[in-house]
Amino acid sequence: MTRPINDTFLRALMREPTDYTPVWLMRQAGRYLPEYRATRAHAGSFMDLCHNAAFATEVTLQPLARFPLDAAILFSDILTVPDAMGLGLSFAEGEGPRFASPLRTEAAIKALEVPDMEKLGYVFNAVSEIRKALKNKLPLIGFSGSPFTLACYMIEGGGSDDFRHIKGLLFSRPDLLHRILDINARTVTEYLNQQIEHGAQAVMIFDTWGGILSGAAYREFSLAYMRQIVAGLKREHEGERVPVVLFTKGGGQWLTEMADTGCDALGLDWTVDIAQAYALVGSRVGLQGNLDPGALMGSPEGVAAETRRILDAVGTRPGHVFNLGHGISQHAPHDNVRVLVDTVHSHSRALRSS
Numbered sequence: 001m002t003r004p005i006n007d008t009f010l011r012a013l014m015r016e017p018t019d020y021t022p023v024w025l026m027r028q029a030g031r032y033l034p035e036y037r038a039t040r041a042h043a044g045s046f047m048d049l050c051h052n053a054a055f056a057t058e059v060t061l062q063p064l065a066r067f068p069l070d071a072a073i074l075f076s077d078i079l080t081v082p083d084a085m086g087l088g089l090s091f092a093e094g095e096g097p098r099f100a101s102p103l104r105t106e107a108a109i110k111a112l113e114v115p116d117m118e119k120l121g122y123v124f125n126a127v128s129e130i131r132k133a134l135k136n137k138l139p140l141i142g143f144s145g146s147p148f149t150l151a152c153y154m155i156e157g158g159g160s161d162d163f164r165h166i167k168g169l170l171f172s173r174p175d176l177l178h179r180i181l182d183i184n185a186r187t188v189t190e191y192l193n194q195q196i197e198h199g200a201q202a203v204m205i206f207d208t209w210g211g212i213l214s215g216a217a218y219r220e221f222s223l224a225y226m227r228q229i230v231a232g233l234k235r236e237h238e239g240e241r242v243p244v245v246l247f248t249k250g251g252g253q254w255l256t257e258m259a260d261t262g263c264d265a266l267g268l269d270w271t272v273d274i275a276q277a278y279a280l281v282g283s284r285v286g287l288q289g290n291l292d293p294g295a296l297m298g299s300p301e302g303v304a305a306e307t308r309r310i311l312d313a314v315g316t317r318p319g320h321v322f323n324l325g326h327g328i329s330q331h332a333p334h335d336n337v338r339v340l341v342d343t344v345h346s347h348s349r350a351l352r353s354s
């Protein structure tokens with residue numbers, strides 16, 4: 001009913017045949033684009049961009065105007081959720097995210113609640129505005145952080161090298177960590193369902209830090225809560241399937257268990273051999289990835305060769321969405337991004353006709 005005109009991305013996630021391999025890039029709207037830096041300078045802070053639906057729409061569309069990408073992703077951040085829980089998010093220039101009130105005491109953890117979704121209304125407005133601006137040309141991806149990844153920022157109070165606060169809690173008071181994760185999972189389920197209601201046509205869960213855990217801890221503290229979310233998501237909207245993508249960075253060892261959650265597709269970081277991932281789970285879920293983002297720092301010829309290597313490993317099997325294995329660097333030259341996108345399209349068409 002409301003299928004986008006270019007539905008290649010949605011078809012590939014659902015493992016349906018496509019004429020070519022669709023491509024989008026994690027963090028495709030961002031500082032590597034001069035037009036993003038100009039809008040950001042004009043808007044003020046990064047969160048000012050996120051709070052204003054007109055700005056969020058403008059930057060979402062910027063990479064699509066420059067490159068023939070096959071999907072748009074909501075311009076926002078995973079940390080909107082703990083901000084709505086009252087932790088006080090700010091982005092210090094050049095330093096990354098900071099929370100004014102990290103969860104460091106039992107009392108603070110006991111006081112944590114699922115926030116009123118109205119506090120996240122600005123995100124849902126952005127979803128609606130972006131859908132309108134896309135005019136059904138391309139599908140829109142919504143997203144959230146995983147409960148565990150959100151908990152890392154909520155407990156550490158920002159980025160971390162050693163995750164000592166969350167690991168301390170995990171190994172001394174796992175009950176308290178489970179309380180946070182349960183609230184996060186219930187919040188993320190509502191948050192993603194609202195994004196779907198407002199027009200997100202696929203959703204992705206970013207588990208950026210699940211890979212810092214042992215296998216046992218990953219199952220108990222990250223995977224179990226992602227499974228709970230997948231079970232609670234609205235999987236159809238306006239008569240169309242809304243695919244769910246799970247991405248655990250560093251999760252290459254757990255692909256089979258991730259596929260067992262009932263998700264539609266898995267994101268792969270660049271350390272995973274995509275042919276092996278196909279052999280393990282490719283008959284059950286779509287696969288999204290997995291160029292090393294560092295390849296964009298090399299020559300255009302190198303970008304094209306590395307892109308072809310991944311496409312050749314997949315061959316003509318359905319179910320592949322091309323992406324980076326993690327977010328694009330702010331230092332990536334955009335000429336290399338063009339080579340990447342053009343190579344994905346031309347080489348995947350060539351493979352299908354040979």
Ligand code: CP3
Pocket residue numbers: 025026027028029030031040046073074075076077078079095096097143159206208327
């Ligand atoms: O992919 C997209 O284009 C959509 C937008 C998007 C952003 N963040 C915009 C952003 C998405 C999907 C995210 C997710 C996100 N945010 C994750 C999970 C994915 C991942 O990268 O692992 C995480 C861990 C965050 C938290 C976060 N947000 C950090 C650590 C930082 C600072 C890092 C940095 O690059 O400075 C951000 C800020 C942020 N989020 C920027 C953008 C474009 C840079 C903000 C700016 O200075 O303009």
